[in-house]
Amino acid sequence: MFVYTAQPARVVFGAGSLDRLAEEVERLGRSRVLVLAGRRHVERVEAVLGELAVGRFEGAAMHTPVKVTERALAVLREADADCVVAVGGGSTTGLAKALAVRTGADQVIVPTTYSGSEVTPVLGETENGIKKTRTSPDILPETVIYDVELTRSLPHDVTVTSAVNALAHAVEALYSPQANPVVDLLALDAVRRLSTGLRGLDVGNDARDDLLAGAWLAGTCLGSVGMALHHKLCHTLGGSFDLPHAPTHTVVLPHAMAYNAAAAPDAMRRIADALGVDDAPRGVFDLVATAGGPTSLRELGMAEADLDRATELAVGTPYPNPAELTRDGLRALLGRAWAGERP
Ligand code: NAD
Numbered sequence: 001m002f003v004y005t006a007q008p009a010r011v012v013f014g015a016g017s018l019d020r021l022a023e024e025v026e027r028l029g030r031s032r033v034l035v036l037a038g039r040r041h042v043e044r045v046e047a048v049l050g051e052l053a054v055g056r057f058e059g060a061a062m063h064t065p066v067k068v069t070e071r072a073l074a075v076l077r078e079a080d081a082d083c084v085v086a087v088g089g090g091s092t093t094g095l096a097k098a099l100a101v102r103t104g105a106d107q108v109i110v111p112t113t114y115s116g117s118e119v120t121p122v123l124g125e126t127e128n129g130i131k132k133t134r135t136s137p138d139i140l141p142e143t144v145i146y147d148v149e150l151t152r153s154l155p156h157d158v159t160v161t162s163a164v165n166a167l168a169h170a171v172e173a174l175y176s177p178q179a180n181p182v183v184d185l186l187a188l189d190a191v192r193r194l195s196t197g198l199r200g201l202d203v204g205n206d207a208r209d210d211l212l213a214g215a216w217l218a219g220t221c222l223g224s225v226g227m228a229l230h231h232k233l234c235h236t237l238g239g240s241f242d243l244p245h246a247p248t249h250t251v252v253l254p255h256a257m258a259y260n261a262a263a264a265p266d267a268m269r270r271i272a273d274a275l276g277v278d279d280a281p282r283g284v285f286d287l288v289a290t291a292g293g294p295t296s297l298r299e300l301g302m303a304e305a306d307l308d309r310a311t312e313l314a315v316g317t318p319y320p321n322p323a324e325l326t327r328d329g330l331r332a333l334l335g336r337a338w339a340g341e342r343p
Helices: 017-027 039-052 066-079 090-103 156-174 181-200 207-224 229-241 245-263 265-275 280-291 304-316 327-339
Strands: 010-013 033-037 053-057 083-088 106-111 122-127 130-135 143-146
Touching: 010 017, 010 207, 017 039, 017 083, 017 106, 017 143, 033 039, 033 066, 033 090, 039 053, 039 083, 053 066, 066 090, 066 122, 083 090, 090 106, 090 122, 130 229, 143 207, 156 181, 156 207, 156 229, 156 245, 156 265, 156 280, 181 207, 181 265, 181 280, 229 245, 229 304, 229 327, 245 265, 245 280, 245 327, 265 280, 304 327
Parallel strands: 010 143, 033 053, 033 083, 083 106, 106 143
Antiparallel strands: 122 130
């Protein structure tokens, strides 16, 4: 048996689609927009919106700190905005969600990374050093505009880690307890597009189209089914050791896959086929290494002395996972990820 609930997002995909922004806001029946964007994009976005833009906030931060949300909320209220337009990565999208869930404002998201947050009803917020996650239909953005032109300025290192962050959503969807035929199709196509895009980055051509489409499909998986060991580990490492989101995903993914490989052989075989390799965990490790991404927690600045505490935190709250979660097994996984060993 399975249950599948589609998330009702409107998606506009194509090079130059940012030009449709005003039309998409009006389509929602909204007329007063707060723009959330960094310096790189804010003026272009305001020019496209014209009179619809009534306010601007540029201070979005990683892991959606509630203090930042409160400052943005004051700007939104002062401007009497009824819609937020967010142009940026997962951090900017997180702020849009935090504002929408507090005010009922509609959201139009224009992602410039591959985090996938724009198609999930999930919001993770931090307050007093603790990251809490909640899920609600009110958090899901109404409209997403994917314009590949905005992703061309992404630096190579952010491109690689963000694409592997997306890959992780697709991988864990394939061995999720809620896995179903629709999400399987999305996940396998996401694995194909993301790996093709990562391999083609140096060549240029259509690599960024593949990466952006793959990110959308993978994000849809993340918004549809529950994630497992890999996402929980990264959540712990990010929240408690202040490690950067996408680089942490990039290092941990091959090791979390190796941990689950024997317990999820069918998923691993399908992932390996989609990647065009013999062994899925090693294939992901090699994909990252060849693209020049980080392969060890050590290089992300984690102290070896913190591995025991990370293990304790990771075994603290149980959750569904293909392989049984044991203290020794997780400590060994983290040790290998810290040292950057090929699985
Ligand atoms: P991010 O938004 O912080 O962006 C990473 C870096 O890339 C930043 O320095 C940003 O300024 C830069 N950048 C973004 N777009 C750029 C562009 N076009 N050109 C040049 N530089 C650009 O990081 P992220 O990895 O996209 O998102 C991470 C955040 O998203 C975390 O807080 C994470 O928890 C959250 N997230 C949430 C979900 C969800 O479903 N709720 C899913 C994935 C990630």
